[in-house]
Amino acid sequence: xxxxxxxxxxxxxxxxxxxxxxxxxxxxxxxxxxxxxxxxxxxxxxxxxxxxxxxxxxxxxxxxxxxxxxxxxxxxxxxx
Numbered sequence: 466x467x468x469x470x471x472x473x474x475x476x477x478x479x480x481x482x483x484x485x486x487x488x489x490x491x492x493x494x495x496x497x498x499x500x501x502x503x504x505x506x507x508x509x510x511x512x513x514x515x516x517x518x519x520x521x522x523x524x525x526x527x528x529x530x531x532x533x534x535x536x537x538x539x540x541x542x543x544x545x
Contacts, residue, residue: 478541479506479523481516485537488513498529498538507538 491497494512506522507529509515518538529538 478520479518479525479529480539480541481518482537482539483515485535486515487535487537488515490535497532497534501528501532503528 486496488494488496488509494514496507496509496516499507499509499516503526504522504524506519506524507516508519509517525540527540530540
């Protein structure tokens with residue numbers, strides 16, 4: 466049986482690879498994924514700084530993944 470979209474979201478977790486994240490490559494130093502996150506699970510303290518992710522706030526919509534041209538954000542299956 467396949468997991469529903471809601472169940473799939475709860476089984477995934479968002480990961481930020483800080484080695485790939487370079488905010489200076491985003492417009493005005495503001496993380497493109499931060500701009501797209503509808504629930505504000507991604508935030509930056511200041512422009513040109515590496516953003517933070519809140520797994521607790523993330524709803525798994527994947528909009529941040531599409532927005533990050535550097536592929537620094539991805540979803541990983543959570544351990545069961």
